[in-house]
Amino acid sequence: MSNPQQLRYSKEHEWLSPATDGVATVGITAHAAGALGDVVYVELPELGSTVTAGETCGELESTKSVSDLYSPVTGEITEVNQDAVDDPSLVNSAPFEGGWLFKVRLDADAGEPADLLSADEYAAFTGA
Numbered sequence: 001m002s003n004p005q006q007l008r009y010s011k012e013h014e015w016l017s018p019a020t021d022g023v024a025t026v027g028i029t030a031h032a033a034g035a036l037g038d039v040v041y042v043e044l045p046e047l048g049s050t051v052t053a054g055e056t057c058g059e060l061e062s063t064k065s066v067s068d069l070y071s072p073v074t075g076e077i078t079e080v081n082q083d084a085v086d087d088p089s090l091v092n093s094a095p096f097e098g099g100w101l102f103k104v105r106l107d108a109d110a111g112e113p114a115d116l117l118s119a120d121e122y123a124a125f126t127g128a
Contacts, residue, residue, distance in 0.1 A: 002119075003029065004096055009122035012054075012070040015096065016116060019106055023078055026071065027100040028060065028091060031126045036062040039091040044069070044080045044102050051077060051104060053113045058101070060091065069101065074110035079103040 007015045013032035017025040033039065041061035051057040051071035058069035080102045084090045090099035117125060 003031075003122055003128075005119045007096070007119065008072070008116035009119065009125075010070065010072040010113075010116060011125065012068075012072075013126075014070055014072045016072045022108070023103050023105050024073065024075075025100050025103050026073075027095055028069070029122070029126075030095045031122075031128065032067075033092045033095045033099070036060060036067060036092075037064040038062055039088040042085050042088045042091065042101070044085060045071075045077045047077055047080055049077050051075060053110065060088075071104065072116060073104060073113060074107040075104040076107075077102055078105050 007017055009015050013029045015027050015029050039060055039062050043059040045051055045057040053071060053074045055071060056068040057071045060067050060069055081100050084099055084101060
């Protein structure tokens with residue numbers, strides 16, 4: 001599965017959509033979902049909580065392991081994907097669509113982290 005060109009990617013394997021009205025969507029990449037194996041549990045940040053770029057904000061549990069979820073940006077959680085919580089397999093089957101994880105209102109003072117990668121840079125980073 002190729003990485004959508006319009007997204008930005010973190011080295012922790014999260015993706016970030018372009019912001020609409022200051023709100024961006026976050027999920028994990030197909031590469032990460034494949035490495036995790038079958039995701040069986042998703043723990044997301046609380047609605048209204050603040051996340052910080054590069055810090056853990058949740059957890060993904062698979063049949064293989066438990067992995068931390070990192071926020072690629074700083075801001076306030078405006079929505080969580082309850083469908084992914086109720087059916088964690090969405091993270092594997094549709095990581096860039098129905099398996100998104102949360103939406104975050106970007107902290108205008110923080111700006112976009114400089115270390116986010118383009119789709120091509122992420123592909124090179126992962127050896128895809």
